Amino acid sequence: MTRSRFQQGLDELREKLLRMGGLAEQAIDRAAEAYRTRDAKYCQMVLTGEADINEAEREIDELALDLLAMQQPMAVDLRFIMAVVKINADLERVGDQAVNIAQRVLDLVSEPEVRLPVDIPRMAESVTAMVQRALESFLDGKAEVAEAVLQMDNIVDRMKDEAFVVLVQKMTNEPQATRAALNVLLIARNLERIADHATNIAEDVIFWVRGADVRHGGAHYRS
Amino acid sequence: MGVGIEVRGLNAWYGKNLALKSIDMTVPANHVTAVIGPSGCGKSTFVRCLNRMHETVREARAEGVVKVGEMEVYGPGTDPVQIRRRIGMVFQKPNPFPTMSIYDNVAAGLRLNGFRNRKQMDELVERSLKLSALWDEVKDTLHKKSGASLSGGQQQRLCIARSLAVEPEVLLMDEPASALDPISTSKIEELIFQLKQHYTVVIVTHNMQQAARVAEFTGFFLMGSLIEYDKTEKIFTTPADKRTEDYITGRFG
Numbered sequence: 001m002t003r004s005r006f007q008q009g010l011d012e013l014r015e016k017l018l019r020m021g022g023l024a025e026q027a028i029d030r031a032a033e034a035y036r037t038r039d040a041k042y043c044q045m046v047l048t049g050e051a052d053i054n055e056a057e058r059e060i061d062e063l064a065l066d067l068l069a070m071q072q073p074m075a076v077d078l079r080f081i082m083a084v085v086k087i088n089a090d091l092e093r094v095g096d097q098a099v100n101i102a103q104r105v106l107d108l109v110s111e112p113e114v115r116l117p118v119d120i121p122r123m124a125e126s127v128t129a130m131v132q133r134a135l136e137s138f139l140d141g142k143a144e145v146a147e148a149v150l151q152m153d154n155i156v157d158r159m160k161d162e163a164f165v166v167l168v169q170k171m172t173n174e175p176q177a178t179r180a181a182l183n184v185l186l187i188a189r190n191l192e193r194i195a196d197h198a199t200n201i202a203e204d205v206i207f208w209v210r211g212a213d214v215r216h217g218g219a220h221y222r223s
Numbered sequence: 224m225g226v227g228i229e230v231r232g233l234n235a236w237y238g239k240n241l242a243l244k245s246i247d248m249t250v251p252a253n254h255v256t257a258v259i260g261p262s263g264c265g266k267s268t269f270v271r272c273l274n275r276m277h278e279t280v281r282e283a284r285a286e287g288v289v290k291v292g293e294m295e296v297y298g299p300g301t302d303p304v305q306i307r308r309r310i311g312m313v314f315q316k317p318n319p320f321p322t323m324s325i326y327d328n329v330a331a332g333l334r335l336n337g338f339r340n341r342k343q344m345d346e347l348v349e350r351s352l353k354l355s356a357l358w359d360e361v362k363d364t365l366h367k368k369s370g371a372s373l374s375g376g377q378q379q380r381l382c383i384a385r386s387l388a389v390e391p392e393v394l395l396m397d398e399p400a401s402a403l404d405p406i407s408t409s410k411i412e413e414l415i416f417q418l419k420q421h422y423t424v425v426i427v428t429h430n431m432q433q434a435a436r437v438a439e440f441t442g443f444f445l446m447g448s449l450i451e452y453d454k455t456e457k458i459f460t461t462p463a464d465k466r467t468e469d470y471i472t473g474r475f476g
Contacts, residue, residue: 003409003412003413003436004413004416004417005416005436005437006436065460066456066459066460069435069456069459069460070435070436070455070456070459071435071436072432072435072436
């Protein structure tokens with residue numbers, strides 16, 4: 001037996017979240033492109049695009065609230081809506097991090113270019129891949145894909161740690177490069193935070209699909 | 224197609240007791256509107272005023288304007304029987320005619336209205352049973368089984384089919400699922416959601432969750448007054464009146 005109205009609501013929620021995911025992904029891409037090309041145009045796109053992400057966040061929360069209040073979801077449906085609400089918040093934060101990166105890039109391009117021994121585009125690629133896969137795991141309801149995202153987080157953490165070491169060294173040796181190095185250090189940190197959000201999303205997908213809480217290591221099932 | 228309902232300044236009495244106090248309400252066509260409230264709040268009286276069932280109770284009367292589409296329900300010269308043909312009603316307890324076959328139960332209203340064409344009657348019975356999501360379960364025993372032989376949930380869907388057969392524009396439902404088990408309730412709720420494509424549905428329920436699940440608009444009645452009437456989403460997430468909030472959060476009633 002179907003509950004058409006409820007099912008329509010769940011489908012709509014899913015579509016809205018995927019669209020929101022698309023906006024967040026686009027924001028990261030544009031921020032990374034801004035860094036790679038030193039073109040302020042991309043920064044502006046990220047800054048103006050934030051309003052759409054915020055609006056999408058509000059719409060999703062409203063719909064989730066309506067479904068909770070009106071349809072009394074249970075079990076997998078309840079876990080799904082819980083997961084959507086949390087993923088929604090993570091995606092909005094991804095958008096904020098993209099804005100932070102865009103602001104750092106605007107500061108970077110206001111000064112002459114400084115060569116730094118850090119591969120931000122490669123790090124951005126890894127982070128984007130994590131967000132994409134996390135959203136893919138949500139799209140298909142595949143916990144295995146979500147698990148792969150959790151593994152990828154270590155790689156990004158390591159990239160950020162390495163960037164930290166070489167940039168601090170750069171600042172120590174060449175104080176005139178401090179401003180640029182600091183900006184890039186912050187960008188690396190922003191990317192690493194996006195990876196954390198992707199990890200949260202993956203954990204929420206696992207909770208939705210399997211009913212297991214895999215946050216903070218291990219898998220916690222209700223007894 | 225369904226039609227909208229306009230209610231203006233509706234008062235209703237049982238003897239000297241004022242049961243409805245100046246109700247204004249606009250029920251949109253082809254939507255499901257729920258009426259909720261604690262026992263004795265006037266919700267059933269309200270829907271029974273919409274098709275002039277209220278006045279069938281001794282010493283009961285109503286005053287005010289009720290327009291169903293273009294029809295003035297309390298207008299001079301309006302025939303209550305004609306009104307009840309255009310506004311079907313389904314009650315809390317399924318009440319099929321026990322000795323009649325399933326087919327005859329559905330056809331009863333048509334025959335009462337002087338309908339004789341057998342082929343068209345067959346078509347209307349089939350259509351009504353399909354609309355009420357009962358056809359597949361009874362199509363092979365239409366003439367063999369009596370209405371009373373069906374389960375409670377099936378009987379209620381049979382009563383819905385009987386109401387639909389005379390092609391009303393509005394369907395009033397007074398606690399249509401309160402005597403049913405959860406599975407049958409779920410089927411009726413799904414049916415209500417489907418029926419709004421063709422009819423305007425007004426449902427009275429003391430089950431708030433049911434109102435939330437099926438209705439697009441919800442009105443909250445308390446002591447004969449309509450306290451709040453809005454989109455169901457609004458009523459159940461951010462009601463404007465404290466009394467509505469207290470009722471739906473279970474603080475009274």
